[in-house]
Amino acid sequence: xxxxxxxxxxxxxxxxxxxxxxxxxxxxxxxxxxxxxxxxxxxxxxxxxxxxxxxxxxxxxxxxxxxxxxxxxxxxxxxxxxxxxxxxxxxxxxxxxxxxxxxxxxxxxxxxxxxxxxxxxxxxxxxxxxxxxxxxxxxxxxxxxxxxxxxxxxxxxxxxxxxxxxxxxxxxxxxxxxxxxxxxxxxxxxxxxxxxxxxxxxxxxxxxxxxxxxxxxxxxxxxxxxxxxxxxxxxxxxxxxxxxxxxxxxxxxxxxxxxxxxxxxxxxxxxxxxxxxxxxxxxxxxxxxxxxxxxxxxxxxxxxxxxxxxxxxxxxxx
Numbered sequence: 396x397x398x399x400x401x402x403x404x405x406x407x408x409x410x411x412x413x414x415x416x417x418x419x420x421x422x423x424x425x426x427x428x429x430x431x432x433x434x435x436x437x438x439x440x441x442x443x444x445x446x447x448x449x450x451x452x453x454x455x456x457x458x459x460x461x462x463x464x465x466x467x468x469x470x471x472x473x474x475x476x477x478x479x480x481x482x483x484x485x486x487x488x489x490x491x492x493x494x495x496x497x498x499x500x501x502x503x504x505x506x507x508x509x510x511x512x513x514x515x516x517x518x519x520x521x522x523x524x525x526x527x528x529x530x531x532x533x534x535x536x537x538x539x540x541x542x543x544x545x546x547x548x549x550x551x552x553x554x555x556x557x558x559x560x561x562x563x564x565x566x567x568x569x570x571x572x573x574x575x576x577x578x579x580x581x582x583x584x585x586x587x588x589x590x591x592x593x594x595x596x597x598x599x600x601x602x603x604x605x606x607x608x609x610x611x612x613x614x615x616x617x618x619x620x621x622x623x624x625x626x627x628x629x630x631x632x633x634x635x636x637x638x639x640x641x642x643x644x645x646x647x648x649x650x651x652x653x654x655x656x657x658x659x660x661x662x663x664x665x666x667x668x669x670x671x672x673x674x675x676x677x678x679x680x681x682x683x684x685x686x687x688x689x690x691x692x693x694x695x696x697x698x699x700x701x702x703x704x705x706x707x708x709x710x711x712x713x
Contacts, residue, residue, distance in 0.1 A: 429461045429690075430607070430642040434635065439498055443467050443491070446498055447643070450596045452476070452574065455637045456484075456495060467491035468518035470637050472600050474593060475503055476571020482507035483591050483600045485523025485535070485553075492525030506530070509558075509569060511578060512537040513602025513639070514585045515544040516615075517551055524554040534558040536569075538580055540587030560589075581628065583621030584611070584639075590628050597634040604628050605649060607641025610682075610689040610696050611656075613703040618663075622656055629653065651686045658682065659697075663704035673701035 435447030435455060443466035444458040452475030458467040468487030473480060473495065480499055486492050496506050506529055512520050515537075526533050537545070537556040545555055560567050560580065567578045577592045584603045591600040603611065604624050613621075629636065632646045659680075666676030677697040682689055691697070 430457050430459050430640075432642050433457075434643040438502065441466070441494065443494075444470075446473075446495075449598060449635060452503075453593065453596060453598060455598075455600075455643055457637075457642060458486075458640070460487075466494065467522075469603075469639055470600075470641075471495065472591070472598075472637060473499060473507065474571065474574065474576050474591075475499075476574040478572030479508040479569075480505055481509040481511060481569060481571060481576055481591075482526060483511050483513070484602075485510060485512055485520045486525070487518040488522045489525030489528065490522065492522045493528065494525075496526050496529050500529075508532065509534045509536060509571075511535075511589065511591055512541060512556060513589045513591070513600065514587060515541045515548070516585070516603065517553075519602070519639070520545065521551060521553050527554060536560065536578065538587045538589060541585075541589075544585070544587070581624040583617055583624035585615045586617070588624065597631055598637065599628060599631065599634050600637045601628055601639060603639035605636060605638040605652065607638045607644055607649065607652070608687070608689060609641055610691045610700075612692075612696060613700040616700075616703045617707060618656075618660060618700070618704045619707050622660065625653060625656060655682055655686050655689060658686065659700050660704060663701045664708060666701065667705055667708045673705050674698055677701040 433447050435449040437445050438448050439446040442462055443460060443464040444456055447455045447457060449455055454473040456471040458470055460468050466488055469484050471484030471486060473482055482495055500506050507526055510523055510526050510533060523535055535556040536558045538560045539562050542556050542559050565580050569576045579590045579592060581588045581590055581604060588602050588604055590602060605628060629646055629649055635643055635645060636649060637643050662680055680697050
C-alpha cells in the first residue's frame with residue numbers, strides 16, 4: 396500500500412509535498428519523535444500512521460509520514476452515528492482513504508457514507524477517490540470555494556466533491572443519527588477552510604489552520620485571517636484538537652503555536668514598515684527558544700510566511 400515519494404509529489408505540490416520531500420533531510424531523532432505520543436486508544440498502526448479511538452464512535456487518524464511512507468500524509472478522522480459514518484479528509488493517496496474505509500468496515504461493520512475535505516491542498520484531497528472505489532453511496536463534502544479550486548487544478552487527477560456547502564453558510568450540521576457533526580467555514584490557511592467539530596466528546600479537527608510543533612506553510616495563507624481563524628478554532632479550552640499535521644493536543648499544548656504565529660506576524664510587520672524585503676527579513680528571523688522548537692519542512696518556509704504577511708500589509712490579494 397506504500398505510496399512512493401515520487402508518486403506523491405507527482406500528485407500535486409502542497410503542504411504535504413514539502414513534508415514528503417524535505418522529511419528525509421531531517422535528523423533521525425526528529426523523524427522518530429514526530430507525532431509519536433498517542434492521546435487515545437490505538438486501534439490500528441501502519442508505517443504511515445495510526446488510528447486512535449477517543450470515545451465510542453470517535454476516531455482520529457494521526458499520520459506519521461517521516462519514515463518515508465506517504466499513504467495518508469495528513470491527519471483525519473471518523474465520526475460514527477447510528478445511521479451514517481463521516482470520514483474527515485481525503486488524504487494524500489487513494490490508498491490512504493481505502494485504509495480508513497477498510498478499517499471502518501472491519502471494526503464497525505460499515506463504510507463511511509460521508510467524507511469532508513477541510514481544504515483543497517493535495518495532501519488532504521487527492522486520495523478521496525479511495526473511499527469511492529468501495530461499494531456504497533458516498534457524499535464528499537466541501538465548500539463551494541474548495542470545489543472551485545479543485546476544478547481549477549488541471550494538473551492533479553482526483554475526483555470532485557458531490558455535496559457542496561453553499562456560499563454564505565458559516566456553519567452546517569450533519570446528523571449521523573444520534574450524533575451531530577458541525578462543519579464551520581473559516582479562512583486563513585487557504586481562501587476556504589473548514590473545521591469539523593463535535594460536542595460529545597468535544598473534539599475539533601482543525602485542518603491546516605493548526606499544526607503541532609511544526610511551522611505551517613503560508614503558501615496560500617492570508618495571515619491576518621489565519622490568526623483570527625486559529626483563535627476562534629482553539630477557543631474551547633476543554634476540547635481535544637486534531638491538527639492538520641502532528642499529534643493531537645489540548646488548548647494549553649497549542650498555546651506556543653498561537654504565540655509563534657503572533658511573533659511571526661509582529662516580526663514581518665516591523666520589517667515591512669522598516670522597508671526590508673521579505674527575503675532579507677526572513678533570513679534574519681528566528682523563533683525565540685522560549686516558544687519551543689518548530690520543525691520546518693522547507694528552508695523557505697520563513698520567507699513564504701513573510702511574503703504572505705507583506706501581501707496582507709500591502710493591501711494586495713494575499
